[in-house]
Amino acid sequence: MRALRDAIRxxxxxxxxxxxxxxxxxAALGVARxxxxxxxxxxxxxxxxxxxxxxxxxxxxxxxxxxxxxRGRGPAAGQERPAHDLMAGFPxxxxxxxxxxxxSARRALVAAPRDAFGVQDPRGRPELxxxxxxxxxxxxxxVADADRIVVCSGAHQALGLLSAVPRVRxxxxxxxxxxxxxxxxxxxxEGVRTVPLPxxxxxxxxxxxxxxxxxxVLLTPAHQxxxxxxxxPARRAAVxxxxxxxxxxxxxxxxxGEFRFDRDPVGALQGLDPERVAYVGSLSKxxxxxxxxxxxxxxxxxxxxxxxxxGNWELTVGCLDQLTLADFLESGGFDxxxxxxxxxxxxxxxxxxxxxxxxxxxxGVSGIAAGLHAVVRLPPGTEERxxxxxxxxxxxxxxxxxxxxxxxxxxxxxxxxxxxxxxxxHGFAAALDALCGVLPAPEATSPPEPRLSAxxxxxxxxxxxxxxxxxxxx
Numbered sequence: 098m099r100a101l102r103d104a105i106r107x108x109x110x111x112x113x114x115x116x117x118x119x120x121x122x123x124a125a126l127g128v129a130r131x132x133x134x135x136x137x138x139x140x141x142x143x144x145x146x147x148x149x150x151x152x153x154x155x156x157x158x159x160x161x162x163x164x165x166x167x168r169g170r171g172p173a174a175g176q177e178r179p180a181h182d183l184m185a186g187f188p189x190x191x192x193x194x195x196x197x198x199x200x201s202a203r204r205a206l207v208a209a210p211r212d213a214f215g216v217q218d219p220r221g222r223p224e225l226x227x228x229x230x231x232x233x234x235x236x237x238x239x240v241a242d243a244d245r246i247v248v249c250s251g252a253h254q255a256l257g258l259l260s261a262v263p264r265v266r267x268x269x270x271x272x273x274x275x276x277x278x279x280x281x282x283x284x285x286x287e288g289v290r291t292v293p294l295p296x297x298x299x300x301x302x303x304x305x306x307x308x309x310x311x312x313x314v315l316l317t318p319a320h321q322x323x324x325x326x327x328x329x330p331a332r333r334a335a336v337x338x339x340x341x342x343x344x345x346x347x348x349x350x351x352x353x354g355e356f357r358f359d360r361d362p363v364g365a366l367q368g369l370d371p372e373r374v375a376y377v378g379s380l381s382k383x384x385x386x387x388x389x390x391x392x393x394x395x396x397x398x399x400x401x402x403x404x405x406x407x408g409n410w411e412l413t414v415g416c417l418d419q420l421t422l423a424d425f426l427e428s429g430g431f432d433x434x435x436x437x438x439x440x441x442x443x444x445x446x447x448x449x450x451x452x453x454x455x456x457x458x459x460x461g462v463s464g465i466a467a468g469l470h471a472v473v474r475l476p477p478g479t480e481e482r483x484x485x486x487x488x489x490x491x492x493x494x495x496x497x498x499x500x501x502x503x504x505x506x507x508x509x510x511x512x513x514x515x516x517x518x519x520x521x522x523h524g525f526a527a528a529l530d531a532l533c534g535v536l537p538a539p540e541a542t543s544p545p546e547p548r549l550s551a552x553x554x555x556x557x558x559x560x561x562x563x564x565x566x567x568x569x570x571x
Contacts, residue, residue, distance in 0.1 A: 098136045105145055105156055109180045109491065116146070116154045117523040125191045125521040179493030181528035185323060185470035185516035186277075186352075186382070192438065193385050197430040198421065204428075205420035213416045219407045221248025221392070222419040228426040229392055233378070236432075237354055238364030240371040241394050247403055250413040251391040252350060252379040253283060256315070259348060259375060259393070260287040262402045268312035270348075273301045274505040277322055280315065280350075281502060293502035296321060300328035303336040306345075313346040314339075318366045319354040323500050323514045324472060325464015327363050337366070340373035346396070347374045353382040355435050357467035358443045372396045380422075382469060382518070383435055390414060390422060442469060445517040445525060452529045459539040469518035472497065479537050480511035486535045487513075492528070 104110040116122070119133040126133070137154050140146045148154045213222065220226065226243040233239035249255045259265055266289055272281065274293035284291050292309040295302040300321045306314060314336065318328035328336075340347050349366045357363060367376040371394070379391030395403060425431050446465055453462055453473065461474040475483060480496040487494055497512035520528045 098140060101136070101140060102145060110156050112156050112158045114156045115152075116156070118153065121523045125523055127191060127193070127195055179488075180491035181493065181524070181531045182519045183492060183494040183515050183517070183528055183532060184519060185495065185514045187386065187516060187519040188382050188384070188438070188469060189441065189518055189521065190385055190387070191521050192441065194430065194434045197434065198425060201424040201428060201430060202417070202421040205424045206417065208424075209417070209420055213420060217416055219404050220244075220246065221414065222416055222423065225419040225423040225426075228423040232426050232431070233365075233376075233394065237351065237362070237378075238368040239376055239394055240368055241376075245371075245395050245397060245400055247393045247395060247400070247407070248414055248419060249391050249393065249407075250389040251381060251386075252352065252377050253279065254413065255377045255379075255391050255393045256280060256283055256348070256350075257287060258403050258406050259377075259399075260284055260289045261406045262399065264402065265289070265313050265346060269310055271306055271309045271311035271314040272502060273316065273321065274502050274507055275321075275324055275497065275500050276315075276317070276502065278500055284315075291502070291504070293505045295507055296324055296326070298326050300326045300332060303332050303339065306336070306339050307343075311345070312343065313348060315348045315350065316366070317350050317352060319351055319363045320357070320464075320467045322350075322352060323464070323470065323497065325466065325468060325470075327467075328366070333366055333369060337370045337373060341370065345373070346399075349374050349376050351376060351378045353468045354378070355383050356439055356442055356469065358439070358446060359466045362467075367394060372398070375399060383438070384431070388418065388422075390418060441522075442518060446471070448525065449515065449517050449529060452533065456533045457536045460536060470514055470516040473513040473515055473536070475511040475513060476537055477511055480513070483513065483535055483537065487532070490531060490535060492531050492535065494532070 101110070101116075110116075116137070117125070119130050119137060123130040123133045137146060137148070141148055141154075144157055146154055147157050223243065225248060226246040229246055229248075230241040230243045233241045247255075247258075249258065260270070260283070266287065269290045269292050270284060271294050272284070272291045273296050275296050281291060292311055294305050294309070294314070300318065301314075301316055303314070303316075316328065316336070318333060320327060336347055339345060347366065351365055354362055354365065365376055367374040373396060375396060376394040377391065380386075380388045381391075393403070422431075449471060450462060450465055453460065457473075463472045463474065465471045480498055484494070484496040494516070495514050497514055498509055500514065501509060515532065517525070
């Protein structure tokens, strides 16, 4: 009720705007339908909403009250969420499997050994490391020994720990020329110099590695972020050969490896050489970013170095959450959740592709074979204007330029990185409608040149209509 009042006051819900039915909103929020119905009834009584037979529940037809100054919730929390959240990298948090997680938490608490409530091993609970070793081997093709797994509070802490290891920190680290800007910022804060590798339709061009002088490289091989291209098999082999020949390290960020729609998920690069690849994963895309649970599968030579850096950080991940996740993996709850979400995200991917094909056929779409986002290609010189207009209309999304490494010498490519994981089901169609409203008209476009930059856009045929995979395993 408080959120609805704030949305009406701030103008995010305009007079006359139709609200979702109590049934659909209850399903999206994971609450009882009567809870939503009671909230609607109270807001109708207060005059915020109106309800008419056959017309549903709508915002009352009166001017929105401007938000009073000084009612912010602090600098960090005061930023308003966009009316249509199409930011890449976020799952649908409304689908968190509360009942299954609660059942695992109860079992884990009852079965927890006495030492679970004491000071913990900095590697993480052995129950979770064993469960992760089994799951990662089965689902991602990772060669995982429980003794080489280190639990951490997400992929960012994992990368921070690796970059603080002296043998990694002393030399430059190669990164993809288009990648997550938070990675670049984190590495810079740790004093690690990064050098960009070109990215094309086959992923990162690892043939450029020897010229960079780097001794480590950070890649997203299963689904390059943000362009969406998987690393070509020849390049997978080449980067492992480079690491063997130079004594280098490959850091693999497997940020959304479970979600592939055209075939079974691409296996982890780590399986090619566990002694040269450090594998990083987390729950941020598959379950919830709020869980703050991640892991590394390390080469044997790096385990002690990482633990020496980790020191007292073992307290950043609670033991009960670790034990709950271990049960969730072993009971099959995680596999069932991933299968459901793969189907849900595939439907959204198909809806996004179909909407753009109908309303913006002059713009190309790429990166739709996997993950939670797609790239909409824009005519040269239009990205900044489109992103600014989207922000003005309350649409949260980033242009491709936001992810470009600041030291990249490649000419920039214009595009939008559109996330389809975050919006609830009842708001997704409206979000797509708003997106189409800011896209350049056909007359503003011109035929693209064969290669605009180091990002060579792969063609994207319409998604094949086939049933979702019934298993997470490759």
